[in-house]
Amino acid sequence: MTFTPKIGVYICHCGINIAATVDVPTVTEFAAHLPDVCVARHYTYMCSDPGQALIKNDIAELNLNRIVVASCSPLMHEPTFRDTIAAAGLNPYCLEMANIREQCSWVHPQETRTTTKAMQLIAGAVAKAARLQPLEVRQAPITPSALVIGGGIAGMQAALDIAEAGYHATIVERAPRLGGHAAQLYRTFPTLESVADLVNGMIERLIHHPRITVMTEAEVTEVGGYVGNFNAHIRRGEETSALTVGAVVVATGFEVFDAHRKPEFGYGVYPEVITTLDFERLVHGDLRVNGRQPERVVFIQCVGSRDQTLGNSYCSRVCCMVTAKQARLVRERLPGAQVTVFYIDVRAFGKGFEEFYDRAREEGVLYRRGNPSEIVRRGERVVVRAEDTLLGEPVEVEADLVVLAVGMTPRADIGTVAGLLKLSRSADGFFMEAHPKLRPVDTAMAGIFLAGCCQGPKDISEAIVQARAAASAVMIPLRRGQVQVEATTSFVDEELCSGCAQCAQVCAFSALVLHPLRGVMTVNPVLCQGCGACSAACPSGAINVKQFTFDQVMAQIEAITDGLRPGIDAPVLAEVVISSF
Amino acid sequence: MAIKTRLNPRSLIYRILIAGNGFDLEGREELWDCTTCATCYSRCPKKVNPMEAIIALRGAFVEKGRVHPNVKTALESTFRYGNPLTMPREDRGAWVGDLTVKPIGEGAEYLYYVGCTPSYDPRVQKVSRSLVSLLQRSGVDFGILGNDEACCASEVRRLGEAGLFEMMVEENVETFKSLKVMKIFTTSPHCFNVFKNDYPQSGWQVQHYTQLLAKLVTNGVLEFSGRLEKTVTYHDPCYLGKHNGIFDEPRTVLQSIPGLKLIEMDRSREKSLCCEGGGGRMWLEGTNPGTRLAQLRIKEALETGVEILATACPFCLLTLDEALKHVNAQDRLQVMDIAELAAQAL
Numbered sequence: 001m002t003f004t005p006k007i008g009v010y011i012c013h014c015g016i017n018i019a020a021t022v023d024v025p026t027v028t029e030f031a032a033h034l035p036d037v038c039v040a041r042h043y044t045y046m047c048s049d050p051g052q053a054l055i056k057n058d059i060a061e062l063n064l065n066r067i068v069v070a071s072c073s074p075l076m077h078e079p080t081f082r083d084t085i086a087a088a089g090l091n092p093y094c095l096e097m098a099n100i101r102e103q104c105s106w107v108h109p110q111e112t113r114t115t116t117k118a119m120q121l122i123a124g125a126v127a128k129a130a131r132l133q134p135l136e137v138r139q140a141p142i143t144p145s146a147l148v149i150g151g152g153i154a155g156m157q158a159a160l161d162i163a164e165a166g167y168h169a170t171i172v173e174r175a176p177r178l179g180g181h182a183a184q185l186y187r188t189f190p191t192l193e194s195v196a197d198l199v200n201g202m203i204e205r206l207i208h209h210p211r212i213t214v215m216t217e218a219e220v221t222e223v224g225g226y227v228g229n230f231n232a233h234i235r236r237g238e239e240t241s242a243l244t245v246g247a248v249v250v251a252t253g254f255e256v257f258d259a260h261r262k263p264e265f266g267y268g269v270y271p272e273v274i275t276t277l278d279f280e281r282l283v284h285g286d287l288r289v290n291g292r293q294p295e296r297v298v299f300i301q302c303v304g305s306r307d308q309t310l311g312n313s314y315c316s317r318v319c320c321m322v323t324a325k326q327a328r329l330v331r332e333r334l335p336g337a338q339v340t341v342f343y344i345d346v347r348a349f350g351k352g353f354e355e356f357y358d359r360a361r362e363e364g365v366l367y368r369r370g371n372p373s374e375i376v377r378r379g380e381r382v383v384v385r386a387e388d389t390l391l392g393e394p395v396e397v398e399a400d401l402v403v404l405a406v407g408m409t410p411r412a413d414i415g416t417v418a419g420l421l422k423l424s425r426s427a428d429g430f431f432m433e434a435h436p437k438l439r440p441v442d443t444a445m446a447g448i449f450l451a452g453c454c455q456g457p458k459d460i461s462e463a464i465v466q467a468r469a470a471a472s473a474v475m476i477p478l479r480r481g482q483v484q485v486e487a488t489t490s491f492v493d494e495e496l497c498s499g500c501a502q503c504a505q506v507c508a509f510s511a512l513v514l515h516p517l518r519g520v521m522t523v524n525p526v527l528c529q530g531c532g533a534c535s536a537a538c539p540s541g542a543i544n545v546k547q548f549t550f551d552q553v554m555a556q557i558e559a560i561t562d563g564l565r566p567g568i569d570a571p572v573l574a575e576v577v578i579s580s581f
Numbered sequence: 582m583a584i585k586t587r588l589n590p591r592s593l594i595y596r597i598l599i600a601g602n603g604f605d606l607e608g609r610e611e612l613w614d615c616t617t618c619a620t621c622y623s624r625c626p627k628k629v630n631p632m633e634a635i636i637a638l639r640g641a642f643v644e645k646g647r648v649h650p651n652v653k654t655a656l657e658s659t660f661r662y663g664n665p666l667t668m669p670r671e672d673r674g675a676w677v678g679d680l681t682v683k684p685i686g687e688g689a690e691y692l693y694y695v696g697c698t699p700s701y702d703p704r705v706q707k708v709s710r711s712l713v714s715l716l717q718r719s720g721v722d723f724g725i726l727g728n729d730e731a732c733c734a735s736e737v738r739r740l741g742e743a744g745l746f747e748m749m750v751e752e753n754v755e756t757f758k759s760l761k762v763m764k765i766f767t768t769s770p771h772c773f774n775v776f777k778n779d780y781p782q783s784g785w786q787v788q789h790y791t792q793l794l795a796k797l798v799t800n801g802v803l804e805f806s807g808r809l810e811k812t813v814t815y816h817d818p819c820y821l822g823k824h825n826g827i828f829d830e831p832r833t834v835l836q837s838i839p840g841l842k843l844i845e846m847d848r849s850r851e852k853s854l855c856c857e858g859g860g861g862r863m864w865l866e867g868t869n870p871g872t873r874l875a876q877l878r879i880k881e882a883l884e885t886g887v888e889i890l891a892t893a894c895p896f897c898l899l900t901l902d903e904a905l906k907h908v909n910a911q912d913r914l915q916v917m918d919i920a921e922l923a924a925q926a927l
Contacts, residue, residue, distance in 0.1 A: 358627070366598055368599070390592070391592070391596070
């Protein structure tokens with residue numbers, strides 16, 4: 001039995017968003033006479049309940065089998081109308097949308113031309129709709145475990161939460177010991193607790209947890225697969241093992257800014273000049289410099305942060321409080337020492353931070369606004385030279401100890417990790433979240449989540465917060481047990497494929513592999529995101545994308561260009577063609 | 582915005598912090614510009630009090646004897662005559678004139694602490710006398726110290742003479758104790774403030790007279806038989822308002838006067854502009870005498886179109902009255918104390 005398309009066309013006014021510049025009744029009349037169209041209607045708001053009811057009734061009464069909705073962008077309401085027709089018993093992929101708002105009514109003021117363009121877009125959509133095929137929404141099973149890359153405080157917390165929820169977690173750490181940068185710290189801010197106590201407690205719980213595998217001195221070398229079933233290769237010494245997990249938490253951390261990159265401060269030249277991280281070790285001991293206790297201590301903030309010259313425009317967020325904490329520790333240990341902090345701005349934004357900063361000043365820490373220009377040697381001491389910008393005067397402060405508040409930078413190998421997991425990075429070089437407000441823990445890759453400073457500078461509590469968020473995001477697919485797979489994937493016509501693998505080179509999702517026996521490319525429909533890059537790259541025209549096949553798209557183009565009259569000028573035509581795809 | 586003085590409280594505090602113990606007073610004559618109006622510390626979100634720092638630094642000037650001759654005169658006069666005005670002690674009670682006020686020694690519920698300016702200055706004596714008639718009409722039982730009254734030393738403290746201040750405190754506390762004084766009210770917000778906030782607390786209750794009058798009118802004890810068909814604006818004295826949060830009571834008294842219409846200036850209550858009479862500035866010109874805040878205040882009062890600019894402080898009364906003459910607006914505006922206005926409606 002041959003398939004006969006029976007198409008309904010539904011044209012939306014969108015209030016006056018469309019109707020103000022498009023003659024909707026005329027367009028409806030035009031649509032009603034297009035091939036295969038059984039009915040064409042227009043309505044104020046097609047997405048409203050009565051609008052959707054129009055479509056459902058027609059499907060039931062007129063036995064429609066393909067639907068065209070001419071309204072806004074499919075980004076806005078394609079899911080809505082797919083649900084509408086599915087509720088009326090049609091396959092959700094038997095829908096085609098013509099965008100006559102963003103791509104027509106909103107951008108062209110003249111009614112005659114917008115009306116013509118709307119007609120062309122609808123003609124194209126109808127031609128494509130006649131050739132649409134129902135597609136299957138498929139489910140894939142999920143491996144109920146997670147891989148956590150990085151054994152710092154964020155990675156440890158994520159692993160603990162996942163394991164506590166009943167799933168298995170494998171934590172892979174490159175260093176011989178868990179704990180990351182936090183393990184090198186002496187006291188927390190703003191509560192001045194021992195960091196070692198916090199970190200060691202977590203390590204203990206982690207090592208003894210029945211559902212956590214700890215792999216130290218290990219490295220993830222390869223990650224394939226997709227949400228629900230990632231295949232990771234982990235190298236440990238000479239051995240490489242394979243691991244399948246349902247989701248991945250990336251918690252690879254940061255690197256401390258290399259103070260050598262500010263040569264004017266003489267780090268590595270003057271033994272009196274150290275970093276905040278060096279200070280954490282120093283304060284663990286008896287706080288001596290050159291064999292004696294310093295009498296004058298200077299802290300310099302924003303070293304390597306908020307510095308466009310160094311390419312680090314961002315604020316490292318923790319240094320203000322690290323400095324306040326260390327300054328207070330100096331005041332406490334060496335009550336006779338004069339402590340000066342040079343700052344640009346003090347950002348004490350967290351809970352208890354401003355109060356902590358107030359305490360530092362009450363305890364006699366002198367905050368002077370100004371970014372020092374250089375440090376020079378003067379006899380036994382060094383001299384910090386700066387402009388005090390509150391006074392507008394140059395100042396020199398002699399010091400026995402200068403502590404540079406070094407910021408956080410992305411790890412040197414972050415590019416490698418990004419390549420491994422196909423993650424994007426933001427302008428600051430850290431991993432980029434899927435959305436800065438609404439999806440701050442997600443990546444663009446389904447099933448891969450971010451925790452801790454690999455996404456941007458954070459203090460311990462913020463790293464914990466993000467780790468716990470990432471862990472709970474991981475648990476969503478793990479708990480569900482199955483994952484929905486994209487239906488509009490590419491497929492290979494094995495008759496035409498020569499197995500040249502050019503498609504595999506352009507695929508960002510590693511979805512195409514050469515079949516070892518048949519010598520043709522095969523698509524992993526779970527990995528494929530339907531972007532169409534392979535289809536464009538294929539020299540034989542062997543790859544099509546479902547819902548965007550050659551015959552569908554060509555029919556659409558032909559319908560749009562057919563019957564174009566000399567009255568329509570070239571620029572509009574070009575726009576129609578370009579903007580429709 | 583015009584800057585009236587080089588005195589910058591923010592920069593001053595910062596320089597003091599940076600200098601540690603080595604703060605150099607040299608060339609810091611602007612420290613005498615401070616009127617101790619309390620705006621600095623009432624606006625500081627970090628509870629920094631530049632005003633007290635300035636008072637302390639003035640102390641360093643005083644210790645070195647490096648003070649303006651007028652300051653020297655005021656301090657010496659306070660030490661010798663119990664008032665900063667070089668007036669004889671034996672004339673202190675003369676303001677009473679034909680009124681009958683009982684000496685506190687005879688015993689009374691309240692001590693009316695009159696103060697130096699209200700005792701000696703002919704303009705302000707009218708305020709003291711008005712107040713006496715108001716309170717006597719209300720049946721309040723009060724007495725005065727007369728010639729035994731000594732300066733409260735509020736301005737002495739604010740000029741930085743901590744030693745003399747201590748001495749005066751001792752003398753006054755001794756007097757109050759020996760007379761078993763339990764309740765005090767004052768003419769001046771400055772005396773009120775120093776008793777309330779700077780004197781050792783010995784269980785006595787201190788009020789400004791506007792607080793007492795407000796209570797009397799609210800309780801219906803003080804009733805006005807006359808009317809005062811005048812439009813009036815009210816200038817908040819710093820030591821009543823910003824220093825002690827007393828904004829409503831003076832307005833309560835004004836609004837209880839039949840016929841009186843109160844119109845507020847834009848800058849009122851916490852935003853009130855200082856008249857420059859505080860912090861010893863009654864006897865000292867600032868480093869920029871060209872711009873007087875009191876004149877600015879007169880202009881602000883004129884903008885409201887009222888007939889009378891009312892206040893409740895002897896210093897405000899005198900500085901504003903003086904400014905009125907400078908601005909040449911005596912035909913359009915009158916400066917009066919709340920007590921005087923209220924007494925007119927008795």
